Amino acid sequence: NIPLASAQNSTRGRLKVFFGYAAGVGKTYAMLEAAHQRQTEGWDVLVGAVEDTLPAETARLLAGLEALPMRTLLQHGVTFRELDLEGLIQRRPRLALIDDLAHRNAPGALHPHRYQDVQDLLDAGMDVYTTINAHNLASLSDVVAQITGLPVHETIPDAILDAADEIELVDLPPDELLTRLADGKIAVSEQAARTLRKFFRKGNLTALRELTLRRAAERVDDQMRTYMRARSIAGP
Numbered sequence: 001n002i003p004l005a006s007a008q009n010s011t012r013g014r015l016k017v018f019f020g021y022a023a024g025v026g027k028t029y030a031m032l033e034a035a036h037q038r039q040t041e042g043w044d045v046l047v048g049a050v051e052d053t054l055p056a057e058t059a060r061l062l063a064g065l066e067a068l069p070m071r072t073l074l075q076h077g078v079t080f081r082e083l084d085l086e087g088l089i090q091r092r093p094r095l096a097l098i099d100d101l102a103h104r105n106a107p108g109a110l111h112p113h114r115y116q117d118v119q120d121l122l123d124a125g126m127d128v129y130t131t132i133n134a135h136n137l138a139s140l141s142d143v144v145a146q147i148t149g150l151p152v153h154e155t156i157p158d159a160i161l162d163a164a165d166e167i168e169l170v171d172l173p174p175d176e177l178l179t180r181l182a183d184g185k186i187a188v189s190e191q192a193a194r195t196l197r198k199f200f201r202k203g204n205l206t207a208l209r210e211l212t213l214r215r216a217a218e219r220v221d222d223q224m225r226t227y228m229r230a231r232s233i234a235g236p
Contacts, residue, residue, distance in 0.1 A: 013122040014165040017101070018131045021212035022205060023196065024186035025172040027131040028054065028099055032061035034168075035097055035129060039065065046093035048121075049083040049114070051100060053187040065097070073108040080106035085117045088126075095127045102136035102154040115156045134212035137161060147207045148199055162219075169216045174205035 018027040039045045047067035071084040103114040135144040141152040
């Protein structure tokens with residue numbers, strides 16, 4: 001094990017977030033496709049954490065990408081698989097792939113939340129690609145719970161998304177997403193599938209999609225205003 005402080009790099013890594021409104025819109029697929037493109041350009045790419053349950057077409061994209069074995073944690077007789085943060089920092093790829101930024105780590109992990117792991121990777125000088133749904137943003141969790149009738153258990157501070165160097169919106173019309181669910185193309189555990197069916201109602205998905213598009217538009221608007229101020233451009 002190496003102390004995280006000793007792994008600090010004078011150049012902080014860049015964070016790219018693949019941003020969507022629900023499971024199944026294609027965030028992980030888009031992240032893995034982008035990773036393959038970086039690898040063809042000669043980047044050292046390493047998969048740090050990807051969900052165990054992936055649709056077949058997404059799982060196929062893992063082929064040809066090096067993956068770091070997950071760390072096994074045993075708590076009260078239950079086995080958890082978590083990101084091996086220290087191993088990833090020691091391996092130090094140019095680009096690390098970390099799925100599901102809002103994931104809450106199991107007891108015994110170095111940090112309670114995966115977004116804290118990602119902060120350490122960025123501080124160590126690695127670029128990170130990650131995925132997040134809008135409903136996992138802390139500022140939206142209450143309104144999402146009101147819309148869907150389901151609590152949001154895993155959230156990240158909005159500042160994490162605001163500080164990202166790049167956000168790629170991954171979008172899919174609700175009707176197409178519902179078709180993917182009906183066709184079994186959204187791979188989840190049996191327990192999660194029950195919750196997913198309550199969550200995946202067209203009204204819920206339409207509202208969540210609107211929240212996501214609005215959040216992405218706010219980001220673009222902020223970038224435009226910053227650009228205009230930096231160059232003293234007058235305009236609406």
